[in-house]
Amino acid sequence: MTAYDVTSTPRWRRLAGGDPLLLAGAFLLVLMVLIACLAPVLAPYSPSQTDILAANQGPSGAHWLGTDSTGRDIYSRLLFGARLTLLGPTLIIAIATVVGVALAISAVWFGGWYDAAVSRTLNVLFALPGLLVAIVAVAVIGTGLTAPVVALALAYMPYIARVLRSVALRERSLAYVEAGQLVGLSGWAVCRRHLLPNVMPIIRAQATLAFGSALVDLAAVSYLGLGVQPPTAEWGVMVASGQSSLLNGYPWESLTAGVAIVIVVVLVNMVGERLALRAERTP
Amino acid sequence: MVRLLLRPVLGGAFTIVVASMVIFVALSFAPGDPAVTLAGPHATHDQLEALREQLGENKPLPERYLSWLGGVLHGDFGQSTQFRQGVSSLLTPRLGVTAELVVLAFLLILVFGIGLGMLPSVHRYLTWPVVLVTSLGVAVPTFVAALILIEIFALKLGWFPVLGSSSGGPLDRLRHLTLPAIALALSWAAFVAQISRASIRDEEGREHVETALSRGLGRGQVFRKHVLRNAAAPIVTVVGLTLAGLIAGSIVVETAFGIGGIGSLLVVSVSAKDTNVVLAISIIFVVAFVVATTVADIAQILLDPRVRDRVGS
Amino acid sequence: MHNRATTAQLGSRRLALGAAATIVALVLAACSGSSSSGGGGAAPTGSSSGGSDVVLTTPKASGPIDTLDWDLPYGEPTTVDYVKAADYGPDMVVSNLCDSLIRLEPDYSMSPNLATSWKTSSDHLTTTFTLRTDVKFWDGKPLTPEDVAYSLLRNLDPKNEPVNGAFFDHVKSITPKGNNQVVVRFTKPDELFLKEMATVAGQVSEKAYTESKGEKYGSAEGGVMCSGPFELKSGDWKPGQSITLTANQDYWNPDLRPLAGKVVLHFISDTSTLAQAIKSGEIQGAYELPPAILPAVSQSGMGTVYQGKSLQVFELGPTPGPMADQKLRQALGMVIDRKALAEVVFHGAADPNYTLIPPPAWDPSGLDIYQQAYDAIPHPDGKDIEAAKQLIAGDPNASKTIVLAIGAGNQTDVDSATLIQQEAAQIGLKIQIKQMQPLQFSTAFFDENARKGIDLMLTQGWVDVPDPLDYLGLIVLPDSYFNWLGLKNQTVARLVDKARSNYDDQQRARQITQAQSSYEPTQPVIPMLALHELMYMSKDITGAPASFAYIFEPSLATVGSAS
Numbered sequence A: 001m002t003a004y005d006v007t008s009t010p011r012w013r014r015l016a017g018g019d020p021l022l023l024a025g026a027f028l029l030v031l032m033v034l035i036a037c038l039a040p041v042l043a044p045y046s047p048s049q050t051d052i053l054a055a056n057q058g059p060s061g062a063h064w065l066g067t068d069s070t071g072r073d074i075y076s077r078l079l080f081g082a083r084l085t086l087l088g089p090t091l092i093i094a095i096a097t098v099v100g101v102a103l104a105i106s107a108v109w110f111g112g113w114y115d116a117a118v119s120r121t122l123n124v125l126f127a128l129p130g131l132l133v134a135i136v137a138v139a140v141i142g143t144g145l146t147a148p149v150v151a152l153a154l155a156y157m158p159y160i161a162r163v164l165r166s167v168a169l170r171e172r173s174l175a176y177v178e179a180g181q182l183v184g185l186s187g188w189a190v191c192r193r194h195l196l197p198n199v200m201p202i203i204r205a206q207a208t209l210a211f212g213s214a215l216v217d218l219a220a221v222s223y224l225g226l227g228v229q230p231p232t233a234e235w236g237v238m239v240a241s242g243q244s245s246l247l248n249g250y251p252w253e254s255l256t257a258g259v260a261i262v263i264v265v266v267l268v269n270m271v272g273e274r275l276a277l278r279a280e281r282t283p
Numbered sequence B: 001m002v003r004l005l006l007r008p009v010l011g012g013a014f015t016i017v018v019a020s021m022v023i024f025v026a027l028s029f030a031p032g033d034p035a036v037t038l039a040g041p042h043a044t045h046d047q048l049e050a051l052r053e054q055l056g057e058n059k060p061l062p063e064r065y066l067s068w069l070g071g072v073l074h075g076d077f078g079q080s081t082q083f084r085q086g087v088s089s090l091l092t093p094r095l096g097v098t099a100e101l102v103v104l105a106f107l108l109i110l111v112f113g114i115g116l117g118m119l120p121s122v123h124r125y126l127t128w129p130v131v132l133v134t135s136l137g138v139a140v141p142t143f144v145a146a147l148i149l150i151e152i153f154a155l156k157l158g159w160f161p162v163l164g165s166s167s168g169g170p171l172d173r174l175r176h177l178t179l180p181a182i183a184l185a186l187s188w189a190a191f192v193a194q195i196s197r198a199s200i201r202d203e204e205g206r207e208h209v210e211t212a213l214s215r216g217l218g219r220g221q222v223f224r225k226h227v228l229r230n231a232a233a234p235i236v237t238v239v240g241l242t243l244a245g246l247i248a249g250s251i252v253v254e255t256a257f258g259i260g261g262i263g264s265l266l267v268v269s270v271s272a273k274d275t276n277v278v279l280a281i282s283i284i285f286v287v288a289f290v291v292a293t294t295v296a297d298i299a300q301i302l303l304d305p306r307v308r309d310r311v312g313s
Numbered sequence C: 001m002h003n004r005a006t007t008a009q010l011g012s013r014r015l016a017l018g019a020a021a022t023i024v025a026l027v028l029a030a031c032s033g034s035s036s037s038g039g040g041g042a043a044p045t046g047s048s049s050g051g052s053d054v055v056l057t058t059p060k061a062s063g064p065i066d067t068l069d070w071d072l073p074y075g076e077p078t079t080v081d082y083v084k085a086a087d088y089g090p091d092m093v094v095s096n097l098c099d100s101l102i103r104l105e106p107d108y109s110m111s112p113n114l115a116t117s118w119k120t121s122s123d124h125l126t127t128t129f130t131l132r133t134d135v136k137f138w139d140g141k142p143l144t145p146e147d148v149a150y151s152l153l154r155n156l157d158p159k160n161e162p163v164n165g166a167f168f169d170h171v172k173s174i175t176p177k178g179n180n181q182v183v184v185r186f187t188k189p190d191e192l193f194l195k196e197m198a199t200v201a202g203q204v205s206e207k208a209y210t211e212s213k214g215e216k217y218g219s220a221e222g223g224v225m226c227s228g229p230f231e232l233k234s235g236d237w238k239p240g241q242s243i244t245l246t247a248n249q250d251y252w253n254p255d256l257r258p259l260a261g262k263v264v265l266h267f268i269s270d271t272s273t274l275a276q277a278i279k280s281g282e283i284q285g286a287y288e289l290p291p292a293i294l295p296a297v298s299q300s301g302m303g304t305v306y307q308g309k310s311l312q313v314f315e316l317g318p319t320p321g322p323m324a325d326q327k328l329r330q331a332l333g334m335v336i337d338r339k340a341l342a343e344v345v346f347h348g349a350a351d352p353n354y355t356l357i358p359p360p361a362w363d364p365s366g367l368d369i370y371q372q373a374y375d376a377i378p379h380p381d382g383k384d385i386e387a388a389k390q391l392i393a394g395d396p397n398a399s400k401t402i403v404l405a406i407g408a409g410n411q412t413d414v415d416s417a418t419l420i421q422q423e424a425a426q427i428g429l430k431i432q433i434k435q436m437q438p439l440q441f442s443t444a445f446f447d448e449n450a451r452k453g454i455d456l457m458l459t460q461g462w463v464d465v466p467d468p469l470d471y472l473g474l475i476v477l478p479d480s481y482f483n484w485l486g487l488k489n490q491t492v493a494r495l496v497d498k499a500r501s502n503y504d505d506q507q508r509a510r511q512i513t514q515a516q517s518s519y520e521p522t523q524p525v526i527p528m529l530a531l532h533e534l535m536y537m538s539k540d541i542t543g544a545p546a547s548f549a550y551i552f553e554p555s556l557a558t559v560g561s562a563s
Helices: A011-016 A022-038 A072-110 A114-126 A130-141 A146-172 A175-183 A187-223 A235-241 A242-249 A252-281 B002-029 B034-039 B045-053 B063-072 B087-122 B125-141 B142-156 B171-202 B207-214 B219-256 B263-272 B276-301 B306-313 C006-012 C087-099 C144-154 C193-196 C207-216 C273-278 C291-299 C326-335 C338-345 C364-376 C387-392 C411-425 C438-446 C468-477 C490-498 C504-521 C547-551
Strands: C065-071 C102-104 C111-112 C114-118 C126-131 C172-179 C181-186 C241-246 C262-268 C305-308 C311-320 C348-354 C402-408 C430-436 C456-462 C527-531 C535-537
Touching: A011 C527, A022 A072, A022 A242, A022 C387, A072 A146, A072 A187, A072 A235, A072 A252, A072 B034, A072 C087, A114 A146, A114 B002, A130 A187, A130 B002, A130 B207, A130 B219, A130 B276, A130 C305, A130 C348, A146 A187, A146 C547, A175 B125, A187 A235, A187 A252, A187 C468, A235 B142, A242 A252, A242 C291, A252 B125, A252 B306, A252 C326, A252 C430, B002 B063, B034 B045, B063 B276, B063 C114, B063 C172, B087 B219, B087 B263, B087 B276, B142 B171, B142 B219, B142 C527, B171 B219, B171 C430, B219 B276, B219 C273, B263 B276, B276 C387, C087 C241, C087 C490, C087 C547, C126 C144, C126 C468, C144 C207, C172 C527, C181 C311, C273 C291, C273 C338, C273 C468, C291 C305, C291 C411, C326 C411, C326 C504, C326 C527, C338 C348, C338 C411, C338 C527, C364 C504, C402 C411, C402 C438, C430 C438, C430 C535, C468 C490, C468 C504, C490 C504, C527 C547, C535 C547
Parallel strands: C065 C262, C402 C430, C402 C456
Antiparallel strands: C102 C111, C114 C126, C126 C181, C172 C181, C241 C262, C305 C535, C311 C456, C311 C527, C348 C527
């Protein structure tokens, strides 16, 4: 099976390939993204609207999941919080994947000293824990989403690049690459039209699996107070800021945000594993 | 064997030099001046300058880096600006605490991670519970786990103390470190369990296993001799990576349980621009990574006869 | 990690400056020492004026205990050298280890300590301290005038990184005299000096030991050698874990011989962890309990949270930019609902405050005059939105985004900033919250460049001793350190200068309140709250001082069994 045969079937069906777990997981994730996008429509309150007289309330008709320590509606904050919570890891994985794929494929393609230099760089990055890089980056750039996203993208990149490099090495030795060159296609064209489509399933699986850990890492950075700044809603921030309320007997903010993180990561991992399984089966 | 060890050592040294250079330069660009805070609100301009001179802030960056590197080669990691103390003597007791925590968590991961991964092979009905538990376990962030563990086992049941640090004997320290180690181990154990399950499943499906079974060998014997042996290689690799990841993971756990290890010190030191301390801790992270992955590589060679032969010849 | 606002506190610390009234009032005078120069101010006894009930002390302990587990505010101290101590933790530890010349009592009065008496010459250029002769350091060596002179002079050497050097600015020489006296000579009169001898600036360590340790003195490696009620034995500061203090059974003051055999000081910097450790009984006491966990700790049934008199304030410090616009400062001051802030965010552990000088920091000898002036100042309740709106209508600065800087990781600050942001939005002011790393935040207090891009700083600060002048000197004078806006109010400058040299308590209070009526309408800072000291003790112990004066006292010596 090459990349061409499947283009006739609809894209989503080709991706899911009749795997019910994959389908269900993907469906729920799409639903989450939709909810995040439609937060302004769906949320009953503004996520930053405080109401001192209604601070720390349990769930009620007016506030479905209760209110936080400054009287903000937890349900609305959860909906709005989904945006940055999902956007952060998406950016991390997007940057890591693009840079990782480009480095891996170019290293394999050019070989020689360039390949050696890339390998060395990857080895250095490998040995530095993402959280360490993120904390240093925050010290330099300042708190907010930018520093941890850049830092974690750097930390995740070598994982994607290393897997890709070995796959690309294998693919390069295959006949079609040589054939393409013989026909007179440029290196770039061979990459784009033959190599890339063939390694795509693996990229997709790797990226999805890394998404889950990126989300957890980013939430940890926010939990440490170094990430997204209040009063912006984000799930990691909500777990951290709800801790005092939790101790004071109002568990809703930390609890709902914590559960939301776990649900998303479980779904993403499930989709990632199914994709990885499919990628393995693809010859 | 010497060649086998030489590569990671050289690679590790290279990584340490490059990583420390990058961190050194990055931190020098971070806003905030340690001299200003150390000098206090009433320092005169001259006092401030004298202090900057004393801290070496006025020298050019390359010179400062090289003098630091020179010191490290002689075993001198410099002074901590905020604790006004040698970095080595500052880190030694904390490193011990972090090491205890990491080793305990690592043991938990070995026992529960691999054990859980083998359960489905013991009985088919256990497959789904294991899948469910490990999928959930992988997804629980360390700080959420810490919150839940403290609430249940320390406050509700009172089995373990809240604080992770203790100055008592080994048994007392073990009691204090149990909850932090569980919080640290949880998601990694689940991950190792998933990998173990997957590689054992792969091996079980292989022809030679089925042949062995059809020859009438006992299930247990086949499992030990054929399945586990071959499945061990990927498990060992992942376990090696886990050990390296645990040390970084201690950053969050140490904060949540009030443990004074190198992880919690890192956060304080970065925000105080205590460069020498940050560099020393980063080096510890890198060395831990190199050692863990090298040990895993060697273990893999010893476990896998095919690789062993290749290296041996 | 919340490791969190540690150095931020250091940055916001306000030290006592300026002239002082006659001091030394003797209450609870523990020792025999003949008192010195006349006591002008009577010590306040009950709760301070203004606001809710606060206490100064807790019930006396009935007996000894073996071990006491106490948590230090804001994590592990970076030093226990009295010369470098500038934060809650270091101040508290060193004040339990080392004796100062004069003692600060829980009610903020002063009494003899190492010095039994002191005399200042009529030209105010020489002060002679007479010392006790029965004091021994922990190693058994007697305390000599040389030790005292050496210890005080350490504050003058930049190599020691002194934080209180400014209190010695007018000192010409400090010399030992005979076998029990120390003479301090000044280049010009400085009455503040005596007051500061009751804080860490007046503490004494052993000369021989201090010299032998050099730079390492006061670190975990080097330790200290003092004469106080607790001893720090070698190896008992375990970095990252705890500091163990051992009772000094031979302490010269029998009334302050520790009731606890050992005190283990913990370094919990995470708010939730502290609450959990209190709930599980692992921590028996703590000062500076974070207000966010006040309900949780109170409801735990494990012990009592005391609300003590404190000289700490919570305010907004404006920096150049849109907030240089006086109308914006006034309007913002009008819409902040201080009662709600005190009730909801601080859980009642604070009182609304409407002036630069909070009521607890008033000079006790002029209370009536201060109260009258205070009552005449507007007390906006945050409800008059229309008036505030009108004030800034058409003002071009009102449409600019205002950046409010806070220290990272402190939930109380985050919640406060969130409320202020909402309240400002009611009149159309856009506030953006910026959490800063501790070092960056504290640098911004001292360094103009670090304040770029910031319009307001959320500040928690403290005053050493109750005297409005030391606070005014830092903010309202044209060259004041924290006069970030560079306000040049000559009337205020003239009145404050006059008050400094005025020894008549009533007259001085009038001059100060007159200055207040001139600067207060311009809102050099936007005052919000006067904070209470929050101190927790478990049911089984009692005896610690409840007031904020604890940072300069041997606060843990009197803690013992409650039954």
